[in-house]
Amino acid sequence: MRYGTAGRLAQALALLGAAGTLTGCGLSGGNTGQVCADTKKAFQQYVSQVRTVSANDPAQWKQATDRFAGRVDVLARQAEDEKLKNALRTEATRLRGAAAGVGTGDAAQLNAVMTDAPDRIGAACD
Template sequence: MRGLWQIKREGAMRYGVVRALAGGVVMLGVSGLLGACGALGGDSGQVCTDTKKAFQQYVTQVRSVPAAEPAQWGQATQRLATRLDGLAKKTDDGALKKALQDEAGRLRSAAASVHAGDAAQLSAVLDGTPSRIGKACD
């Protein structure tokens, strides 16, 4: 049977992962995306620009959330997923629409994990975001 100290230690390790995200992994994960967005013309260009803004706002939000508040991280991640779904509806570009919808799904799944204090999935999602969204915005 696990002792109380083991449970506390496991919780502290989860929050440590969240703190690592707050310390810069989030910014590194989205930095490639921010450079690529906006390269397309028409509605796709605007959607990519709006996607860039959505991620910038997300980074600002999560940097202000204490590491000991994983529920707030989950909520912010869920809001970003909802915003990406909305942006997907605004474009006629099939590849961009699919990329945004897929990313929203990944973020929703990660939001559930981070809400429980495990940020590993969120970190993995954000690490791949620049290539997935950036590729669609090229």
């Protein structure tokens, strides 16, 4: 695994809560607030899980990332707001792509996803 992946994941999680990125959701009604809150929780759970995985075990990183992508897909299906639904679908697809790379020890794509996701999902939650 490339160096610094766990640290970048922690930074991405911090960004999810920073500056209200996923807070104050649900202003547009529907279930947006709940889906955004559940998405933030899913990110937190993923980061907690991968913090326990050895950087030398790319198979476990891939497995955790694939599961996380599945969770984001479920959240996309639950979302009533089309903007949020599309943002979550996009992130799930990006996560699946990143899982393939991280499974071989290359975390570059995962780092990119985790860096961009808070802004991309946060914009849909506003």
